[in-house]
Amino acid sequence: MEKQELETIIGTLGKRMNRQLKEYLDVCVRCAICKDACHQYVATQDMTYLPAHRAELVRAVYRKYFTKAGQFMPAVYEARDPDEHLLDDLYRSTYACTGCRRCMYYCPFSIDTQWVISAAKAMLIAAGRGNEMLGQLADAALFKGDNIEMFRDNLVEGFREIETQVRDITKNPEAEIPVDRQGADMLYVALAGSHSILPAAIIFNEAKASWTLSMFEAANYGFFFGDPDKARLIAKRFMDEAKRLGVKEVVITECGHAYRVAELFYEAWAKERMPFKVVHILEVIDRYVKEGRIKVDPRGIREKVTYHDPCQIGRNGGIYEQPRDIVKAIAPDFVDMTPNREKQWCCGGGGGIVAMEEFNEVRLKSGDMKVEQIKATGASVLACPCENCRLQIGELNEVHDLGLRVVPVMDLVVEAMGFGHAAGTTGDERDAAEAVV
Ligand code: SF4
Ligand code: SF4
Numbered sequence: 001m002e003k004q005e006l007e008t009i010i011g012t013l014g015k016r017m018n019r020q021l022k023e024y025l026d027v028c029v030r031c032a033i034c035k036d037a038c039h040q041y042v043a044t045q046d047m048t049y050l051p052a053h054r055a056e057l058v059r060a061v062y063r064k065y066f067t068k069a070g071q072f073m074p075a076v077y078e079a080r081d082p083d084e085h086l087l088d089d090l091y092r093s094t095y096a097c098t099g100c101r102r103c104m105y106y107c108p109f110s111i112d113t114q115w116v117i118s119a120a121k122a123m124l125i126a127a128g129r130g131n132e133m134l135g136q137l138a139d140a141a142l143f144k145g146d147n148i149e150m151f152r153d154n155l156v157e158g159f160r161e162i163e164t165q166v167r168d169i170t171k172n173p174e175a176e177i178p179v180d181r182q183g184a185d186m187l188y189v190a191l192a193g194s195h196s197i198l199p200a201a202i203i204f205n206e207a208k209a210s211w212t213l214s215m216f217e218a219a220n221y222g223f224f225f226g227d228p229d230k231a232r233l234i235a236k237r238f239m240d241e242a243k244r245l246g247v248k249e250v251v252i253t254e255c256g257h258a259y260r261v262a263e264l265f266y267e268a269w270a271k272e273r274m275p276f277k278v279v280h281i282l283e284v285i286d287r288y289v290k291e292g293r294i295k296v297d298p299r300g301i302r303e304k305v306t307y308h309d310p311c312q313i314g315r316n317g318g319i320y321e322q323p324r325d326i327v328k329a330i331a332p333d334f335v336d337m338t339p340n341r342e343k344q345w346c347c348g349g350g351g352g353i354v355a356m357e358e359f360n361e362v363r364l365k366s367g368d369m370k371v372e373q374i375k376a377t378g379a380s381v382l383a384c385p386c387e388n389c390r391l392q393i394g395e396l397n398e399v400h401d402l403g404l405r406v407v408p409v410m411d412l413v414v415e416a417m418g419f420g421h422a423a424g425t426t427g428d429e430r431d432a433a434e435a436v437v
Contacts, residue, residue: 001083005127009082010065012126013058016119017066024111025062028052034103034113039346040096040366049362051103054093055116057086058123087127094120094226095131096359098366099257100311100346121226130225134352137221138230145237148215155215162194166201169419175205180245181212187247188281189214189238189258191387196253199410202419203285207293212245214238218258219387223265224352232269235261242276250278254408256312256350256386263317280313282385282409286322289329289413300416301331303405306379308337308370308393309344310386323409327383330416337373345369349392367396374402381405383412 030052035041040049047053063070063079070079080086099114107113124130144151156179163177177197178184188204188211190196197213204211216237222230239262242250252259263278288294307327313319320341328334337344348366353359370393374382382404384390390406397404 001081006082008126009123010061012122013061013065013119016122017062020112021115021119024055024113024116025059027109028055028059028111029109031108034107034111037103037106039100039102039348039369040098040362043348043366043368044362046362048089048093049096049366051107051113054097054120055111055113057090057093058116058120060086061123082123082127087124087129090120091124091129091131094124095134095351095356096353096362098311098346098348098350098353099316100350101316102311102343102346105315105342118226118228125226130227131352131356133355133357134221134225135227137355138225138227138234141217141219141221141234142230145216145234148237152215158194159197159213162197162201165194165198166205170202170205172205175201177201178212179215182245184212184245184247185210186249186251186284187212187214187238187242187245188251188253189216189218189262190253191219191255191258192217196255196387196408199408199414200253200281202414202417203288203294203410206295206417207288209284209293211251212247214241216241218253218255218262220258220261221352221355223257223261224355228265228269231261232266235266236270238262239266239270239274243274248276249284250274250276251281251284252278253281254385254387254410256310256317256388260312260317280317280319280322280385282313282319282323282326285410285413286326289326294413294417296330296413296416297418298329299332300418301327301381301412302333303331303381304333304335304377304379305331305381305383305412306335306337306374306377307340307409308347308382308384308386308389309341310384310389311344311346311350313385314344315342323383323385326409326413330412331381335377335379337377339373345373347389347392347396349388350386352388354388354391363392364395364399367392371396371400371402374404379404381407381412383407383409385409 034051060080070077104112159177166175220234222234347370394406
């Protein structure tokens with residue numbers, strides 16, 4: 001390895017070195033309790049995916065360049081250079097990690113392997129080995145954000161088409177999808193495609209909410225790629241929009257990582273306190289149901305329904321009860337999976353892994369525990385408030401022939417409001433809906 005490349009990698013790790021990272025690198029006692037917590041390791045028994053091993057690759061470099069013992073006796077202290085072999089291993093173990101943090105929950109020292117993985121991604125990017133697809137998707141999002149005027153007319157035309165659908169479905173000619181509305185209470189940040197706009201627009205209009213739709217998407221490939229600057233700039237687009245419009249709340253759609261980025265990371269990245277709250281749309285819908293602002297049929301969903309806790313909304317976001325309260329309010333035959341809440345198994349689809357074909361095999365195999373959990377419930381509907389989880393479980397559904405309907409929670413709410421499968425969440429309906437925007 002060239003001296004300059006080595007210095008760049010070590011310099012990058014040095015810049016990430018704070019008390020938190022140092023502690024995670026210092027305190028691991030190699031008890032291997034985390035091996036039984038990681039869905040990828042449990043499903044494959046491949047060391048590449050053992051949480052402590054993933055972090056160990058960063059630790060080896062840390063010992064060599066940041067500890068005296070590792071510098072003077074590298075063989076004794078298992079200190080290593082970030083050579084080609086180490087970087088290859090690091091790439092596979094790092095970009096496969098879904099960031100579910102189930103390993104942290106079970107680690108006796110609460111070592112956050114995902115935090116170490118974020119340092120590993122920075123090292124890989126510095127070595128020119130960041131994942132190409134995630135990097136391209138992040139750059140495409142930044143380009144769109146920087147050139148929003150180029151896309152504005154098409155976007156607004158798409159929104160008007162969805163607005164017409166909302167009016168047809170609700171038989172309310174006044175229903176609207178406001179854009180750029182100064183002084184609205186809420187800015188709703190959706191995903192690309194109408195499937196995350198239509199059901200929310202129906203609910204907001206029925207609740208007579210004061211809202212406006214963001215011109216920007218919630219998804220953040222900069223976060224998955226592992227570049228906090230890109231991640232911050234992608235989220236900054238709708239944060240600035242929210243400030244400009246003077247809203248009281250930014251409402252993130254049913255997308256796990258987007259919620260976590262906006263609610264838990266953005267202020268620290270931007271070094272600025274935001275003048276509004278960030279909430280998940282299910283917190284808003286739960287409010288509406290409990291306050292009676294939307295009318296739902298308590299027997300609206302007759303099938304047996306279960307709920308998947310997306311890692312970034314549940315274990316890493318702390319939202320467990322509101323989605324369950326919503327589903328229980330509309331589906332009398334609700335059954336929880338075991339385990340659930342903070343102990344739930346990752347479905348295998350997080351961390352951007354669904355966008356990286358090279359990990360397809362481990363991704364699908366790592367869904368085995370989720371498949372068993374779902375089967376054990378006997379449910380025919382799976383309510384799931386995260387796009388990546390829905391993509392993964394949707395694929396598991398086909399591969400394992402589960403016969404499931406995998407649906408966003410807000411779509412079930414729309415059904416229970418008497419608007420049928422209006423939101424078009426599966427199969428051809430959804431493809432058609434996505435083509436609109
Ligand atoms: S459970 Fe924690 S201390 Fe034990 S090996 Fe895993 S990371 Fe290290
Ligand atoms: S964060 Fe999840 S995928 Fe990553 S090592 Fe831990 S348990 Fe495995």
